[in-house]
Amino acid sequence: MTMLKLNSAAELEELRARILAGRDPAKPCIAVCAGAACDGMDSAAVAAAFLAEVGRQQLGERLELRTTGCHGYCEKGPNVVVTPGEICYFEVAPADVPEIVAATLKGEVVERLVYHDPASGAPAVHMNEVPFYKHQTRLLIGDNPKIDPMKIDDYLAVGGYAALVKALTEMSPDQVLDEVKRANLRGRGGGGFPAGSKWETTKNAPEKTKYVIVNGHEGESAAFMDRAMLTGNPHKVLEGLIIGAYAIGAQRGFMYTRHDMPLLEKHVRNALAQAKEYGLLGENILGSGFSLEVELHFDVGIFVSGESSALMRSIEGNAPEPRPKYVRTSVSGIWDKPSNLNNVETWANVPQIISRGAEWFTSIGSEKSKGTKLISLSGNVVNSGVVEVPMGTPLRTLVFDIGGGVRDGKTLKAIHFGGAMGGSIPASLLDAPLDFDGMSKLGAPIGAGGLLLMDEDTDMVEVARYLMDFLTKESCGKCVPCREGMQQMLQTLTRLTEGRGRQGDLELLEDLAEVTGLGSLCALGKTSGDPLKSMFRYFRPEYEARIPDRAAGGSGDQK
Amino acid sequence: MCEQKIDAIIEKYRGQPGSLIHALVEIQHENHWLPREVLQRLADALGVSFSQVMQIASFYKTFSLTPKGRHEVHVCSGMTCHLRGAAKLLAKVEEITGLKAGETDADSRFTLETGACLGSCSIAPELIVDGKHYGRMTPDQAEDVLKRYE
Numbered sequence: 001m002t003m004l005k006l007n008s009a010a011e012l013e014e015l016r017a018r019i020l021a022g023r024d025p026a027k028p029c030i031a032v033c034a035g036a037a038c039d040g041m042d043s044a045a046v047a048a049a050f051l052a053e054v055g056r057q058q059l060g061e062r063l064e065l066r067t068t069g070c071h072g073y074c075e076k077g078p079n080v081v082v083t084p085g086e087i088c089y090f091e092v093a094p095a096d097v098p099e100i101v102a103a104t105l106k107g108e109v110v111e112r113l114v115y116h117d118p119a120s121g122a123p124a125v126h127m128n129e130v131p132f133y134k135h136q137t138r139l140l141i142g143d144n145p146k147i148d149p150m151k152i153d154d155y156l157a158v159g160g161y162a163a164l165v166k167a168l169t170e171m172s173p174d175q176v177l178d179e180v181k182r183a184n185l186r187g188r189g190g191g192g193f194p195a196g197s198k199w200e201t202t203k204n205a206p207e208k209t210k211y212v213i214v215n216g217h218e219g220e221s222a223a224f225m226d227r228a229m230l231t232g233n234p235h236k237v238l239e240g241l242i243i244g245a246y247a248i249g250a251q252r253g254f255m256y257t258r259h260d261m262p263l264l265e266k267h268v269r270n271a272l273a274q275a276k277e278y279g280l281l282g283e284n285i286l287g288s289g290f291s292l293e294v295e296l297h298f299d300v301g302i303f304v305s306g307e308s309s310a311l312m313r314s315i316e317g318n319a320p321e322p323r324p325k326y327v328r329t330s331v332s333g334i335w336d337k338p339s340n341l342n343n344v345e346t347w348a349n350v351p352q353i354i355s356r357g358a359e360w361f362t363s364i365g366s367e368k369s370k371g372t373k374l375i376s377l378s379g380n381v382v383n384s385g386v387v388e389v390p391m392g393t394p395l396r397t398l399v400f401d402i403g404g405g406v407r408d409g410k411t412l413k414a415i416h417f418g419g420a421m422g423g424s425i426p427a428s429l430l431d432a433p434l435d436f437d438g439m440s441k442l443g444a445p446i447g448a449g450g451l452l453l454m455d456e457d458t459d460m461v462e463v464a465r466y467l468m469d470f471l472t473k474e475s476c477g478k479c480v481p482c483r484e485g486m487q488q489m490l491q492t493l494t495r496l497t498e499g500r501g502r503q504g505d506l507e508l509l510e511d512l513a514e515v516t517g518l519g520s521l522c523a524l525g526k527t528s529g530d531p532l533k534s535m536f537r538y539f540r541p542e543y544e545a546r547i548p549d550r551a552a553g554g555s556g557d558q559k
Numbered sequence: 560m561c562e563q564k565i566d567a568i569i570e571k572y573r574g575q576p577g578s579l580i581h582a583l584v585e586i587q588h589e590n591h592w593l594p595r596e597v598l599q600r601l602a603d604a605l606g607v608s609f610s611q612v613m614q615i616a617s618f619y620k621t622f623s624l625t626p627k628g629r630h631e632v633h634v635c636s637g638m639t640c641h642l643r644g645a646a647k648l649l650a651k652v653e654e655i656t657g658l659k660a661g662e663t664d665a666d667s668r669f670t671l672e673t674g675a676c677l678g679s680c681s682i683a684p685e686l687i688v689d690g691k692h693y694g695r696m697t698p699d700q701a702e703d704v705l706k707r708y709e
Contacts, residue, residue: 224678320618379643
């Protein structure tokens with residue numbers, strides 16, 4: 001089908017009506033997940049088996065097949081969801097395919113492939129009955145099983161680009177900005193900074209040339225929700241970006257993401273091309289007079305390039321060294337022009353805020369953190385995967401109701417948030433709510449949203465050593481305190497884990513963590529000591545046990 | 560190495576100094592490493608200094624200034640892989656290949672790499688060979704997997 005450029009909002013709505021008229025909601029659809037984890041479990045073979053089976057029986061008229069982005073329940077991949085009814089099949093193998101096809105045609109369920117409660121054996125057939133899903137509020141990720149990320153029509157069929165239409169036809173740029181400000185949308189990338197204020201700074205900057213950027217770098221270890229979002233539903237992120245550019249008055253956008261995920265690159269490239277063909281990007285979008293070009297850029301393998309000023313240097317084609325931010329990047333960013341950068345999840349929130357309004361958005365979440373949050377749940381957890389819950393949800397819900405607790409029947413020792421610059425808190429604090437400010441106060445800031453469970457066997461000194469080892473390899477080396485301070489902390493921590501601790505090592509670590517934080521330009525160095533600080537706050541005895549007691553004639557290698 | 564493809568990439572970006580990283584990524588993907596004479600030709604074509612090309616090529620981890628083996632073996636060192644036994648997996652892979660991270664064997668069979676995080680944490684620990692993911696790997700399974708790559 002050749003695509004036609006849409007010249008007005010009315011033409012878009014006509015197209016949407018035609019797409020919907022061509023679809024029968026009662027026709028069964030089998031959606032095979034091709035998210036990162038399912039793909040790693042060879043979901044491609046499952047999808048191929050479905051295609052072969054439908055071809056063999058010539059079922060094209062009676063059955064729809066769809067390859068989609070991440071459904072969420074990565075632990076039990078390859079995932080298959082059958083609609084209507086959202087019947088969830090887990091750990092599907094190619095050999096299961098004929099049975100699923102036969103049952104689907106008869107309106108039946110393949111009992112052996114649905115979820116069964118590990119304790120009682122009771123089955124859960126539909127998505128809203130599966131424990132992993134039923135405690136979630138899937139506003140952002142929920143469309144993933146309904147969309148083939150390569151097909152813009154699938155996004156239009158679930159109401160996609162309606163928010164853009166509303167913004168361009170019914171709202172002025174100022175009204176769009178005001179809506180986002182009133183929604184109190186806070187940046188999902190780690191800082192929790194109000195997106196509306198950031199937009200306003202760029203909008204009000206005197207330079208006429210302005211840029212908008214999607215930060216899809218996702219360098220935080222054990223964070224994979226942004227990839228799930230951007231790979232699985234690229235148009236939602238793009239729609240948010242276009243609306244933001246309209247509010248800010250930007251003429252050019254950049255998507256900055258990972259180079260090492262072939263599917264991510266393919267989907268984003270395709271989404272940009274399709275949006276352009278439909279006239280949702282380019283000159284005079286939907287006849288509104290507003291124009292925007294968006295290009296794709298890649299990180300090439302260093303964590304610090306996720307830092308905003310470093311990321312912008314990288315887009316310019318330079319080495320990603322952060323710069324001092326006496327002047328914010330929202331005022332002087334790429335090529336010294338005002339550049340508004342938000343993370344994937346932040347942009348993905350924009351369309352629903354415009355469609356449903358700030359009042360609706362602020363009705364979800366906690367007092368100061370609104371909306372939902374995507375969480376990558378992994379570590380020693382039973383049910384790992386991509387989770388979406390309202391802000392303010394108790395951590396206990398995430399860990400036990402959704403996560404199913406700790407693997408192998410062990411007990412929970414700690415949870416860790418925020419990757420290598422985050423923090424660990426003990427299991428006793430599990431009733432704390434998921435909230436930007438509250439979690440920061442506890443010493444485990446949410447960061448981008450990577451949540452790890454650590455079981456009773458976890459050696460907290462070794463965890464700190466591991467995180468420091470990661471960061472020393474990722475420092476760009478510009479600031480000496482970061483480059484050298486972390487190296488010294490790593491050496492000291494390594495000594496402790498190898499049983500060669502010395503008197504004064506803990507004090508030395510505390511000093512180094514403090515000085516490295518004070519003497520570094522960007523968040524990598526500034527927060528490099530944060531995991532260690534949380535360890536000293538909650539797990540100090542474990543560290544003290546590594547220092548040989550002089551009186552007892554310890555065997556540590558002392559000066 | 561496919562000279563024609565590399566030449567096509569260099570030509571595509573001729574006269575565009577801002578496209579240095581794009582060009583390097585494409586050449587790296589095509590050729591798996593960046594030979595010095597290619598970098599010199601790229602510098603001339605884009606109109607940037609050779610030292611600037613080297614700054615970028617030596618800074619980013621994706622770029623390799625030395626030839627790689629026929630198969631790129633990657634052991635994920637992300638946090639979940641770490642918590643779920645990546646150290647033992649890596650030790651086994653090091654033993655089988657005789658390599659440490661970053662090294663290539665004399666027969667150019669394997670290049671061993673570590674790095675975080677590939678985002679498929681649910682199937683940790685992970686071994687990736689030439690882009691193909693092998694999830695929930697035990698050290699013994701890793702031995703079987705690597706045997707398939709000659």
